[in-house]
Structure formats: structure tokens, C-alpha cells
Amino acid sequence: MNKVQKPYMNPYLAGFLLGLVLLSAFFVTGRGLGASGAVKSVVITTVGNVAPESVANNAFYAEYFSEGPGPMKNWLVYLTLGVLAGAFFSGAMSNRLGFKIDKGPRISSRSRLLFAAAGGLLFGLGAQFGRGCTSGAALTGMAVLSTAGFLTMMVIFGTGYVLAYFFRKLWIK
Amino acid sequence: MNKIQANILKNATLLFAIVGIMALLVQWIAAPDYKAENEAVLSTIANDDQKILPLQLHEMITTNQLANYTLVDLRSSHLFNVGTLSGAINIPFADLLKKGSLKQMKKHGNSVLLFSDDESQAVAAAVLLISKGFDDVKTLANDYDYIKKNVLETFDPASAFSKSEKARFDYNRFFRTGGGADGAPVRTQPKIIQTEIVKTQGGC
Amino acid sequence: MGPLIPQGFVNADLNLFFAFIIGLGFGYVLEQAGFSSSRKLAGVFYGYDFVVLRVFFTAAITAMTGLLFFGYLGWIDWDLLYINPTYLWSAIIGGAIMGFGFILGGFCPGTSLTAAVIGKIDAMVFIGGMFIGIFIFGEFYDAFQSIYTGAFLGNVFVYDTLGISRDGFAMLLIVVALAAFIITQRIEDKVNKTPDLEKKARPSYWIPSAVLIAGGLLLLLLPSQPRSGWHEVSPDKILTTMSNQHHLTGIDEVAYSLINGKDRPVMLVDVRSAEDYARFALPGAVNIPLHQILDHRYENILRSPDQKVVLYSNSNTLATEAWMVATRAGIENLTLLDGGLNGFVQTIFQEEHITDSYNLNVEHQGRFREKARNYFLSGKAVPKTESVGTPVIKLIEIEKPVQGGC
Numbered sequence: 001m002n003k004v005q006k007p008y009m010n011p012y013l014a015g016f017l018l019g020l021v022l023l024s025a026f027f028v029t030g031r032g033l034g035a036s037g038a039v040k041s042v043v044i045t046t047v048g049n050v051a052p053e054s055v056a057n058n059a060f061y062a063e064y065f066s067e068g069p070g071p072m073k074n075w076l077v078y079l080t081l082g083v084l085a086g087a088f089f090s091g092a093m094s095n096r097l098g099f100k101i102d103k104g105p106r107i108s109s110r111s112r113l114l115f116a117a118a119g120g121l122l123f124g125l126g127a128q129f130g131r132g133c134t135s136g137a138a139l140t141g142m143a144v145l146s147t148a149g150f151l152t153m154m155v156i157f158g159t160g161y162v163l164a165y166f167f168r169k170l171w172i173k
Numbered sequence: 174m175n176k177i178q179a180n181i182l183k184n185a186t187l188l189f190a191i192v193g194i195m196a197l198l199v200q201w202i203a204a205p206d207y208k209a210e211n212e213a214v215l216s217t218i219a220n221d222d223q224k225i226l227p228l229q230l231h232e233m234i235t236t237n238q239l240a241n242y243t244l245v246d247l248r249s250s251h252l253f254n255v256g257t258l259s260g261a262i263n264i265p266f267a268d269l270l271k272k273g274s275l276k277q278m279k280k281h282g283n284s285v286l287l288f289s290d291d292e293s294q295a296v297a298a299a300v301l302l303i304s305k306g307f308d309d310v311k312t313l314a315n316d317y318d319y320i321k322k323n324v325l326e327t328f329d330p331a332s333a334f335s336k337s338e339k340a341r342f343d344y345n346r347f348f349r350t351g352g353g354a355d356g357a358p359v360r361t362q363p364k365i366i367q368t369e370i371v372k373t374q375g376g377c
Numbered sequence: 378m379g380p381l382i383p384q385g386f387v388n389a390d391l392n393l394f395f396a397f398i399i400g401l402g403f404g405y406v407l408e409q410a411g412f413s414s415s416r417k418l419a420g421v422f423y424g425y426d427f428v429v430l431r432v433f434f435t436a437a438i439t440a441m442t443g444l445l446f447f448g449y450l451g452w453i454d455w456d457l458l459y460i461n462p463t464y465l466w467s468a469i470i471g472g473a474i475m476g477f478g479f480i481l482g483g484f485c486p487g488t489s490l491t492a493a494v495i496g497k498i499d500a501m502v503f504i505g506g507m508f509i510g511i512f513i514f515g516e517f518y519d520a521f522q523s524i525y526t527g528a529f530l531g532n533v534f535v536y537d538t539l540g541i542s543r544d545g546f547a548m549l550l551i552v553v554a555l556a557a558f559i560i561t562q563r564i565e566d567k568v569n570k571t572p573d574l575e576k577k578a579r580p581s582y583w584i585p586s587a588v589l590i591a592g593g594l595l596l597l598l599l600p601s602q603p604r605s606g607w608h609e610v611s612p613d614k615i616l617t618t619m620s621n622q623h624h625l626t627g628i629d630e631v632a633y634s635l636i637n638g639k640d641r642p643v644m645l646v647d648v649r650s651a652e653d654y655a656r657f658a659l660p661g662a663v664n665i666p667l668h669q670i671l672d673h674r675y676e677n678i679l680r681s682p683d684q685k686v687v688l689y690s691n692s693n694t695l696a697t698e699a700w701m702v703a704t705r706a707g708i709e710n711l712t713l714l715d716g717g718l719n720g721f722v723q724t725i726f727q728e729e730h731i732t733d734s735y736n737l738n739v740e741h742q743g744r745f746r747e748k749a750r751n752y753f754l755s756g757k758a759v760p761k762t763e764s765v766g767t768p769v770i771k772l773i774e775i776e777k778p779v780q781g782g783c
Contacts, residue, residue: 008417010178011431012558012582014410016185018432019439021402026444027452028387028395030380031459033403035487036511039504043511060518078393082400083407083487084494090408091495099496102415102483116415116499119482120489120506121513122474127486128514129525130471131461135403135487137468139433141461143440145546147530147538148461152472157421159476164422167480171419179580186585190592196450197595200603205611207604207705212671215702219668267620270612293693297619300701301612337692341719344657347726349756 006094022143029075032140035083036127037076045072104171115170130156208306217303224296224314225286227324228333234324242309243281247289247298248317256321258288269298275305288313288320292337379453384673404491413492415483415499422480424568427561434554442592445547449599451606454673465528482506543601548593555586608707615704624700625715626687628724629742632749635660644684645714648699649691659689659718670699671706679708689714725750 008014025032044061091097103112127133130152132141138156141149217223225233233239244261246253253263264274266289278285285307289295295312302310313320314336323332381387382395410432411417420426447453479485484492484503492500514521530538536546566576618624626643634643645662647654654664665675679686688703688711690696696713704711716724724746731743 007175008411008428009406009409010175010182011410011428012435012585013178013182013185014406015432015435016182016439016585018403018406018410018436019443021399021406022436022440023443023447024402025399026440026458027379027447028381028399029392030383030457032440033399033487035485035490036507039486039507040511043508043515047512047515058515058518059522060515073393075393075396078396079400079403080490082397082402083404083490084400085397086401086404086406087408087413087491088404088494089401090405090491091413094409096408096413097495099498101498102492103499104416104419112499113502115481116483116502117506117509119478119480119484120503120508121510122478122506123482123484123486123503124478124507124510124512125514126471126474126476126478126510127507128471128511129467129521130475131464131467133475133487134433134485137461137471139437142437143444144458144460145441145534145536145543146461146463147533147535148463148468150535151463151465151468152475155469155472156476156479159473160422160479163477163480168423170481171416171483172423172425176578176580179582182582183584186588190588193446193592196446197599200450200607203607204603204605205609207609207612210602210604211609211702211705214705215668215671218698218702267616270616291693293697294619296694297697297701300698301616304612304705337694337719338690338717340653340691342722344718344722347722348657348660348753 005096019143022140026143031075032136032143033079034076034132034136034140035080036124036133036136037074038080039124040128041072041074041077104169105173106169112170207304209304211304214300214304218296218300223299223311224336225311226314226334226336227320227328228330230313230320230324231328239286241281242284242286242311243278245278245285245287245298246317247287247294252290252317257317258325261288266294266298269301270305278302278307282309283307284309284311286311286313288317290316290318292316378451379447380457383457384454403487404494407488408491408495412488413495413497413500415488415492415497415503418485418488419480419483424564427565430557430561434557438551438554438589441547441550442589442596445544445596446592449596449601449603451603451608460532460534462532463530464526465530467525467527470524478510544593544596544599548597551589551593555589558582606707609705610707612705615701618704622715624704624712626685626712628714628716628721629745631659631687631689631714631721632725632746636749636752642684644678644681644686646678646686646688647690648688648695653691657718662689665699667695667699670703676708679703679711685712686710687712687714690717692717692719725753 022032047061088097101109101112103109107115123133127137130137131148132138132152134153134156138149138153142153143149239258239260244258246257246261246263247266247269248257248263249265250263253261257263262277264277268274283306285302287295287298287302287310289298292312292315299310299312315323315332316337319332319335323329323335378386382389382392387395407413411428412432417426417428421429444453444455444458448455475485482489482499482503484500486504486507489500489503489507493504518525534543536543539546541549565571631643631645645659647658647662647664648667648670649664650666651664654662654666658664663678665672665678669675670679688696688699690699693713693715694717696717700711700713714721728746730747730750731739732747734740734743
């Protein structure tokens with residue numbers, strides 16, 4: 001059952017195609033990509049269903065419930081559904097489907113998962129402040145030449161490089 | 174595999190380059206010969222300081238400022254011969270954009286002063302010249318006969334600020350409204366424009 | 378042309394559908410590039426795999442160059458694009474937290490989605506962590522709010538902040554990207570101790586690089602806007618139309634339309650100022666002041682396919698200016714009221730009408746004008762809004778960054 005995994009795409013070609021996807025997003029809809037927004041929508045919907053009183057007093061949630069069709073009928077949610085479908089299709093075509101934990105050689109799977117959760121928490125929090133993540137703020141922002149895009153991109157990667165040494169055990173020998 | 178994909182990349186970029194160059198060529202060839210953007214022309218004429226009102230013309234004549242401009246009479250050659258502004262050349266409106274005409278108008282650089290027997294014709298010529306790159310274009314308000322009578326012969330102060338766009342009547346007196354159902358006068362309402370707001374959004 | 382949906386060229390209800398389709402492409406390419414592996418992603422920080430930089434930078438450059446060229450050709454209106462707003466401290470703090478998260482987690486949100494869906498458990502846990510992080514932000518929003526909404530510099534462009542020209546910055550970015558590709562390749566080879574044989578077997582990218590640099594140079598050379606669009610009408614055509622007076626609509630025709638609106642509907646456009654329009658306007662006229670005649674929102678009205686559009690002002694002058702600018706922009710079959718309001722009142726109300734003449738045309742016209750005069754004076758010219766459709770303008774608004782909007 002071990003099918004040979006197809007190799008990854010040439011990175012420059014992938015970048016080129018990604019650029020075209022981004023360009024067509026702008027051409028058709030006037031906006032670029034974004035990933036964390038959909039996760040935010042799910043959080044908001046969940047909190048709204050589970051604890052509606054806390055939503056009423058909170059400025060963060062208020063905007064999503066005061067107008068319109070609600071947080072789930074949202075451009076980013078549909079984009080994300082497409083991302084999931086597209087990625088699954090690619091994985092299936094390249095025989096890359098399968099449960100797995102990617103990690104550096106020096107740590108255990110358990111540690112990896114703990115750090116993954118921590119990383120996700122930080123990214124979720126940081127993406128709110130940054131009004132986007134690497135796709136929404138940095139990539140899209142750079143394509144339209146916005147200051148926010150370049151600034152966010154530089155701080156993300158700058159911080160990563162500074163901290164890389166201290167956490168090298170997670171990834172390298 | 175990598176080589177094949179690099180090849181695809183190469184071909185794709187070349188394809189885009191070719192399409193891009195063709196689009197630019199089409200743009201270059203098909204675009205009409207204007208030297209100024211439409212929006213720029215609009216903001217120039219919306220300023221409304223091209224129009225020289227009778228009072229200003231009077232001052233320009235007495236201080237000999239007219240010599241700085243190429244004076245262009247847009248009327249027919251027949252009317253031109255009967256009498257015109259001293260020093261003016263005759264370019265009938267229909268011949269305005271001919272090569273020879275444009276050359277004649279460049280005598281004083283880009284400074285041109287236009288007039289006609291119809292103020293709107295002078296203004297039309299001004300718009301065309303501005304879009305052709307002339308950046309100092311003026312027009313005389315009112316038609317030539319009016320100017321002749323009220324400025325050139327003897328200056329009539331009552332005409333100082335006269336121009337064709339001045340409202341000559343109180344229009345409301347003529348489009349009166351009859352009584353409404355309850356007897357109160359009904360004001361004719363202009364058509365209401367409904368606006369539909371389509372938002373582009375963004376974010377992560 | 379673009380963006381299509383905000384300008385109404387494509388049904389706005391399809392917006393969500395397009396989001397899905399675009400997402401398909403996005404997800405497919407990300408996974409194909411290997412972004413579904415956290416080990417590959419983390420490689421950018423340790424030198425053993427610069428795939429993140431290659432894909433990311435190439436995508437940004439491609440999209441940017443495409444957008445700039447589209448803008449020049451008029452295929453996209455930059456004014457309608459969403460430009461990320463800059464909140465200085467929020468961006469920096471957010472970026473730092475995200476950078477930390479990247480090192481610990483090895484993912485960013487987009488890549489975690491592509492990884493999770495193919496089965497990567499670390500990605501699924503990462504996503505779980507994101508839920509918690511967002512929830513925390515929401516719970517403590519009151520504390521964060523001042524940073525989050527503070528130091529708003531506007532939707533500024535990076536070249537303005539740096540004080541250089543837009544096309545200059547684009548060229549600079551292209552050069553930096555190409556240099557980065559070369560340098561990081563060297564670093565990667567060193568870290569991985571790539572054998573020479575493998576290095577030599579690599580394809581050369583000089584053609585796409587050359588195309589890119591040529592594109593950047595072209596952008597530098599071209600002005601930011603072409604001086605005229607290919608869809609514009611030539612000055613000679615405008616001159617000819619005016620010389621033949623085909624751009625004029627007679628007073629009688631407009632009067633007839635005001636009286637018998639259903640029959641030959643005419644769309645009257647008042648190009649004077651809003652004050653003049655408020656003081657008086659012909660029944661049923663809409664107001665598009667001269668300085669707004671090229672505004673996108675009014676394009677639908679000026680291009681009304683089933684009605685004759687007649688611009689008017691007090692005389693011919695202002696209406697002519699509006700007519701010329703609008704006609705050059707490509708709006709067809711536009712006319713203006715010959716004589717304007719002054720002429721209208723003069724002809725219909727002030728002049729003696731010849732209602733008895735051996736010339737039937739003169740008599741017909743005289744009788745009509747007399748009838749019109751009485752009609753207007755008695756106040757029967759109420760706009761028949763039922764017979765003529767109310768014009769709908771689509772206003773395009775870029776949604777300003779809202780509190781808590783991401």
C-alpha cells in the first residue's frame with residue numbers, strides 16, 4: 001500500500017501559479033487571499049452559540065452579530081473550504097495522503113504536538129493583531145504594495161530568524 | 174520532473190511576456206492621439222478660470238496682455254473678414270485640428286485665446302486644445318458680437334461679468350406646479366437616484 | 378474592467394462561489410509546493426530548505442507585476458482594490474507573535490489547513506491551538522483594543538512610506554527577489570552539502586528572470602497612466618460630430634418628452650452645481666455636476682441604452698464641456714440641449730408663437746409650443762416616475778477597517 005509519493009512541484013513554478021491565483025482573486029473580487037479569517041469565523045460562531053451573553057458585551061464579537069448574514073457566510077470561509085478541497089485533491093493525486101506527524105529528528109512526537117499547539121495559539125493571537133497571517137497580510141499585502149504587508153512580513157520572518165537558534169532542537173539535528 | 178516544470182515556467186513567462194507586449198502595442202496603436210488624460214482635462218475646465226469675462230478682457234486690452242496669446246477667431250472666414258479682434262488669426266472651428274492650424278496656434282508657445290460667435294463653440298475648441306497638450310488656453314465669454322458692442326467699442330460696465338451660463342430667468346416662474354390633492358402646491362421632485370452599495374472587503 | 382464583482386460586471390452573489398474556486402487553486406498550489414510539511418516550512422529558518430522564500434517571493438512579485446501592468450492597461454482599477462491598512466504597533470506586535478508561533482509550530486494558518494486535510498496530525502493540533510489563540514484575543518479584547526486600533530497610518534503604500542516612486546520600488550523588489558533566490562540557493566547547497574552533480578543538473582532560470590527584469594524596466598519607462606485609452610473617442614470624431622451638430626437635441630423634442638413622457642422618454646441630466654439644481658431642475662432630471670461627469674457611479678445613467686440622454690445647463694456652454702469629456706470617455710449617443718434653460722424659456726415662453734401660417738411646419742411647431750407653454754405654466758409637468766425606470770447607481774465603497782475586523 002506504500003505508493004511512491006510524487007515529488008513536490010518546482011517552487012518557482014508554484015510561486016508563479018500562486019501569483020496568478022492571487023492576481024485573479026484581485027481581478028474578479030477586488031481582494032486578495034487570507035487564511036486565518038475562516039478560523040476566526042468558527043470561533044465567533046461557537047462562542048455565539050455557547051455563550052451569547054458574553055458576545056453581547058464584547059466589541060470583538062459584536063460587529064459580526066449586529067449586521068448581515070452572520071459570521072459563517074463569509075468570503076474567507078468559502079475560500080478556506082476551497083483551500084481544503086484543493087489541498088486534498090493535490091495530496092490525493094500525489095499520493096501524499098496519510099496520517100503523519102512531521103517533526104525534527106531530535107524531539108518526540110508528543111513534544112512536537114505540544115509545540116504545534118503552542119505555535120497555533122501564538123499564530124491565532126498574532127494574526128488578530130497583525131490583521132492577517134502570511135497569506136492575508138504578508139503575501140496579499142506585498143502584492144498591492146501596502147506598508148502593512150511588508151512590515152508584517154519582515155517582522156514575522158525577522159522574529160523567526162532571531163528565535164530560530166533557540167528552538168533549533170525542534171527541527172534540526 | 175524538475176526540468177519539465179522549469180520548462181513550463183519558462184514557457185509560461187514567455188507567453189505572458191508576449192501577451193503583455195501585444196496588449197501594450199494595441200494600446201499604443203488604437204489609443205487616439207491625446208496629449209492629456211481625460212481626468213486632467215476635466216479638472217482644468219472644471220476650474221472655470223479659462224473664461225475671460227468682459228471686464229477682464231477690457232483690462233487685458235488696456236494693459237496689452239493680449240499680445241501674449243495667439244488670438245484665434247473660430248468663425249467662418251466671411252465673418253472674420255467683416256471684422257475681428259485686432260491681431261487674431263482665422264481658424265474655422267471645423268479646421269481646428271488640422272496640422273496647419275495647430276502649427277499656427279503655436280506662435281506664442283502654448284498660450285491661445287479662442288473666441289467665436291457661440292461661446293460654447295469656443296469652449297469646445299478649448300477642451301480639444303487642452304487635450305492636445307496646450308496648457309494655457311483661454312476663451313472669451315459671450316459671442317463676438319456682444320464683445321464687440323460691450324468691450325471693443327466702448328466698455329459697458331453693466332456687462333462686466335456677463336457670460337452665457339448666467340441664468341437669464343427665474344425658471345421656477347415658468348414651470349409652475351398646480352395644486353396637489355389637498356390643495357397645497359406640489360413641488361416637482363427630481364428623479365430619485367437609488368444607490369446600491371457594493372462593498373469590497375479585505376482582510377486575512 | 379476589473380475588479381469585476383465590485384463594479385457589477387459579475388453578479389455579486391457569485392462572490393462566494395469565486396471565493397471557493399480561488400481557494401481550490403490556492404490550496405492545490407500550496408500542497409503541490411510542499412507547504413503541507415512543517416519540516417519543509419521550517420527549513421527557511423535553518424537554511425536547509427528555502428521553499429517558503431522561493432514560493433512566497435515569486436508569488437508576490439508575479440501578482441504585483443501583474444497588478445501594475447493591469448493598472449496601466451486599464452484592466453483593473455487600483456482605486457477599488459483592498460489595500461491593507463497599516464496600524465503600526467499592532468502590525469509589529471502581531472508579526473512578532475506570529476514569528477514566534479512559526480518557529481514553534483512550523484506552520485502558518487494557510488499551510489496548516491493544507492497539511493491537516495492530507496492527514497498531518499501536527500497541523501490539526503496547530504489549528505486547534507489557533508482556535509484558542511483567537512478565543513483569547515476575543516476574551517481580552519478590551520485590554521488589547523488600544524494597541525489594536527492605535528497608530529493608524531491609513532491604507533498607505535510602502536513606496537510612499539519610503540519616499541520612492543512606485544515603479545522604482547517594484548524594480549527594486551524584483552532585483553532583491555532575484556538576488557535572494559541566488560543567495561539562498563548557495564546557502565542551501567552549503568547546509569545540505571549538495572553534490573556537484575546535482576547542482577549541475579539544475580535547470581537554468583535565466584529566461585523567466587530576464588522577462589521579469591524586462592517587465593520591471595518597462596514599468597519604469599511607462600508613465601503611470603497612458604495618456605489616452607484605446608476605448609476613448611478620437612478628437613477628430615468629436616470635432617466632426619460637433620461641426621455637424623449631431624450632438625444637439627432640440628428644445629421641442631425635450632418639451633415633447635416632458636409632456637408625453639411615456640412615448641419618447643428622454644433622460645435629462647443637469648450638469649450644473651448642486652445648488653443650481655436644488656433651486657430649479659427640469660421635471661425628472663438627475664444632477665451630475667460637471668466635475669463628477671466621469672465618476673464611475675454615474676456611468677450607468679449616461680449610458681442608458683433605452684433612453685436618449687440629454688445633458689443641459691443654463692446655456693450650451695457648461696453642457697458642451699460635460700458632453701465633450703463624457704464622449705471622449707467612450708459614452709455613445711450623448712446629446713445636449715441646444716440653448717439650455719435660457720433658450721428653453723426664451724423659445725417656449727417668451728417668443729410669440731405663430732399658430733397660423735401657410736407653412737405647415739411652422740404652424741405645427743407654433744401650435745405645439747403654445748400648447749407646451751400652457752402645459753408647463755399650469756403645472757402639469759410632474760415627473761412620471763412609473764413610466765420611466767428610476768436609475769439605480771451602484772456605489773462602490775471600500776469597506777473601511779472596522780473595529781475588530783479580521
